[in-house]
Amino acid sequence: MQVQCKIRRYNPTQDKKPYFSVYEVRMEPTDRVLDLLNEIKWKLDGTLTYRRSCAHGVCGSDAMRINGRNRLACKVLVRDIGQKMTIEPMMGFAVLRDLVVDMEPFFEKYKAVKPYLVNDDPAPVTERLQTPEERAAYDDTTKCILCAACTTACPPFWSNPDFVGPAALVNAHRFIFDSRDKAGAERADVISGREGVWRCRTVFNCTDACPRGIQVTNVMEEVKRKLLYDRA
């Protein structure tokens, strides 16, 4: 099928402001949008710049705005978008070039929630035990691939770039609900603070954007309830 693809371009070292390039390409309906970007880069315009790696939705490199919605370019097919397509970088982080945004602030937010298991008790010789039910309590949030699709779809984050954002909170949830973790209080200090989970206004954009199907908004509600009940 013939596709007309408009891509937002910007090189801050060169361009005064962003502009759009328009490309006409023939694709199979079952091709990924990433295949379309590769087709443009490899055959038409080598200067088009975007991140990509695994090409099947597990590495989280190629989150971008496709017809206004955050998607992984490798996890959405051309036929699902249609013959007219507009591709833009994720919103809320500085554009480095074309579809590539500065991920450093994103990873700083992630690091702020202490996204690692804390348990200073002497480890047993074998595994720490955890029942399937305890394991299930945080299963959904172990799926996160840190693509930033949720955070950059979040209106409270757009209006306040200091908000830690849904991705960091998903990863906080992953440890808060892990029965092996002992850092509950320290982590609660971060996420109940000014720029923490209470900035969430349950818009559900994050849930819609997540390419891993994580129930992001629901996860943040679980975090809020946990903070309240622990205080009470």
Place this chain on the structure above:
Amino acid sequence: MYHRFDAIVVGAGGAGLMAAMQLARTPGIRTAVISKLYPTRSHTGAAQGGIGAALGNLEEDYPEWHTFDTVKGGDYLVDQDAADIMCHEAVESVYELEHYGLPFSRTPEGKIDQRRFGGHTRNFGEAPVRRSCFAADRTGHMILQTLYQQCIKREVEFYSEFQLLDLIISEGVCCGLVVLNIKDGEIHIFHAKAILFATGGFGRAWKITSNALSNTGDGVAIAFRRGIPLEDMELYQFHPTGVYKLGILLTEGARGEGGILRNNDGERFTERYAPTLLDLAPRDMVSRFIYQEVKEGRGINGSDFVHLDLTHLGADVVENKLPDLADFVRVYLGVDPVRELIPIQPTAHYAMGGIPTDVDGRVLMDESNTVLPGFYAAGECACVSVHGANRLGTNSLVDIVVFGRRAGKHMAAYVQEAPFTELPRTPDDEARQQVSALLSRERGESAPEIRETLQEEMMDKVSVVRSEQTLQSARKTVHELQARFAQVAIQDRQTWYNSELLETLEVGYLLDLSESIIAGALARQESRGGHYREDYPERDDTNFLRHSFVYNTPDGLRIAHKPVNISKFEPKERKY
């Protein structure tokens, strides 16, 4: 810009991060991790099915059995002393990962859950055994995330989106790296006492592959260009169940849970080839079974694929034990695996060969085991060799964890004793010339065209089945492509985030590695594991029970040999 660290790890997948963790746990050592991607983008994250370790959580199992399976699975080209270390240390390494927080799936008693996987057996080949420790079907993802999390906790210093350009060896010691900051195009020199390459594989040399676009063998090719020989490059694994046409991996765990391969007649054809292990025979064999079925006209509708059947497993198993697989199949094929058959074909998956190392990750400069001081390699880029001629499923994760850990520990001890070796006066000259030539050439050959021809040629002539004729023809093509590559030109002249420049460098790496693969495949005139020669269909222990070393010399490639360590199990015919 100049940087100085005690230890540097190149590559932030499982092997690199496991090594970084060992270094970070040793006080006083300054460590940096350099990666062309953000760490969590590494391809370890795509591994699905599990990590093999004889924990015996569900049934009797011993590391000794795991060693035997690894040796037999590798068609006896495995160095048995190394495999024995790997299979024993797999157990404590898996517990270490669990202590780091890895969310393994659990048994009802709360232990790490384990499932069956191809080629893993009880009591030296009697029957399949539950050995693969898993976290649903995203075990690699969880290993990568967990190690990155722990590296954050330990405040490991990362240089993300920095592309390796060159390795600095001075006075016979490895002492630094030349690296490009992708963002602004600046060239950096990293000076170090010890350097680990954990740079991954090179599946992108083939058209149909499970590998990421980034898996272009940069580290292996750079070491090769700097005079390090490569071991067993002809031994490359094709995974039997790639998504038809796309190559995306569908985990062997699907067959571990009871999935069945069927031909056009609906027949479970593995019954004819491997009556004991059936669909769970090792990957090299199952890929050849599929090749044979297709060749004899039993591919689906006469085409070049067969079916993976999960329809009898029920929605519960598919959705809960194989959720990612179900998602891939629905998204990319529009097929519901609970009710429909999945079209699959073999996909280029894993390099058994690579940079030769000893069991502590130290890189070997020749077939007499001479160590190159300061240089280490671990993971898929390395060849210890624990996979021999065919890697068993789950053993890639075992390899990265065990040997990443061992290399990290050895480096930690080494850098406390070793001095810094002085760098040559202008170690970045060659790399700078290479980059500026690409940025300045006005017109010339197209790198994407060269890559596409290479990938098609490797798929047609250097994949599941090979022969003198196909290999000679592929060799000629690769030489032509290398000549064209010398005149390659790019459109993007910016130094700022120039991804076309990187992709072009990667094509050069793939070409050099393909040449070494073909040279090894021509020299190995037998069939063993993943290397099947139509013109030499039998295994030949008399002449070829040995590792091959390919050297990059000014006069072209040279092949040498090294004996296999056979300390535990005598080679036997490989039947399942």
